[in-house]
Amino acid sequence: MTGHRGTQPDDARLFAPDRVPILRRAVTDLAWLLTRGYGADSALRLVGDHFQLTSRQRLAVGRSSCSDAARDGRARRRLALAACRFQPLVIDGYNLLITLESALASGCLLRGRDGAIRDLASVHGSWRRVAETERAIRVVADALRSAEAGPVTWFLDAPVSNSGRLKTLLQTTGTALDLPWTVELTMNADRAILATGLPVVSSDSWILDEAAAWVNLAAEVLPGITPPPPVLDLQAPDPPPDRTAPLPSPEQGVRATSRGGSGALPAPRRATPSRGAERLFRAAIRGDTGVGQARSRSALWRGGRRASRAAGRVGPGGGGPTPGRSAPPRGAQPPSRGTSRGRRRERPTSGRSGLPPMRPRR
Incomplete structure (x- = not known):
């Protein structure tokens, strides 16, 4: 072919x-x-x-x-071919044959995180015999005979084209080599394989996650193939610790963790006002200006420059009086904003509360 x-x-x-x-x-x-x-x-x-x-x-x-859980589970259920001596075994037919055909043709093979050998061949509902098909079957036969594994059952998907011809070829080869294997055609080979409950030869991810045990037969026969096929080893190491660590709790803080810190948020720095603003705060607290009557001590400390500008003593930079404006005398009330257009008029107040008078109900 x-x-x-x-x-x-x-x-x-x-x-x-x-x-x-x-x-x-x-x-x-x-x-x-x-x-x-x-x-x-x-x-x-x-x-x-x-x-x-x-x-x-x-x-x-x-x-x-694959995920870490899938990798660990497959590693626990993996069996060596030697452990299947005189034990029944099922083979995912197309999965194994296509991988070995690619290996014999020097096609690119993959070694994944779970150690299974996979190929890059794309077979969608159609299979055809190639030059390496008979040799691939004989490679499997030699491995099974050396390990004395069996009886062996091949499962093939009946909807795939040329499945009947492949079944005949497998049966003929088994009879010629005196191997105890049978071939089954089924509409859904994956489910039929899992229904047996036996160790399976496959690299299909879904089968490896659901099967009771599996054998990585392709990986065991690769060393005996000449010339050795190229195997792309993509068994990447585990992710670095900072990517597998759990997310920090709200008490620890996310920003410090992302920057490589210990995980705790730094203590907030307290704003330090200028000396001129500090003198104004203390004067307002003592009642020297009208600001202290409207704001509490903590609000004044936080409100720094706004309170100072409202009193008319500190300029925009916070270092002294506004140019062109003299500071009001000690004890004087801050000047009103006036009644020009575009400015809010001062509302009359009543009592000591500083609130506007209530309107009578009609």
Whole structure:
């Protein structure tokens, strides 16, 4: 047969050694978002836009990343092929074969956060036999025979084109090599695989999260393939501590934490008025001006320059009297604002409260 699986002309440029650190950072950021419950599609779009990734690079990042909980769960349920000796085993047929076909064709392979080997081949409802198909089946047969695993059941999706031909090829190879395996065609291979409750050979993320146990068969047979296929290792390290730490509480403060501080907000600095303003405050408190009758001691201290300007003794800079205006004598009331147009008239007051007189009810 002619044709190969999983190779594209731009892969050498898109996944060059100088692009690997950027892709690893993208995998780390995507894992950070997935761990915190962000949607996979929106998170991948955000990360891809941030790092300006192409569609094929985004595909690689999305297939290589997972949340911390998913990674830890898959690591606990992972089995070595040697542990399946004389044990029944199920194989996700298209998932394993397409990965091995890509590996034998020197296509780009990915090693994700969970250690699983994945490919970048796009097969949507259609599969065709390529030059590496028979060799890929024999690689699987040799690995199963060496580990003495079995009986083995292959599951294939019936809606995928050429599934019947692949079933015949698998049965013929199994009979020729005297291997105890069977092939099942089903409308939904993923659910049929999980319904068995047996260890499964697959790298499908949904199956790995739901299966009781899984075997990373592709990773175990790669060392025996010659020439060795290129494997893009995107097993990014854990996010740095400042990104995994919980958000600070309101008592600790968010601004200090974001700046690398201890987490506590700094004590507010008390405003220090000028000497001239301080003398005016003390005079107003003693009753030397009319300001002290309308404001409390704390309000005067906070209101600094406004109170000083209202008294007519401090200029806009706060350092002395306003140019062209003499300070009123000690004990004098501040001058009124006048009655010119555009200015508010002074309202008469009644009593000691300083409030305007109440109008009689009609």
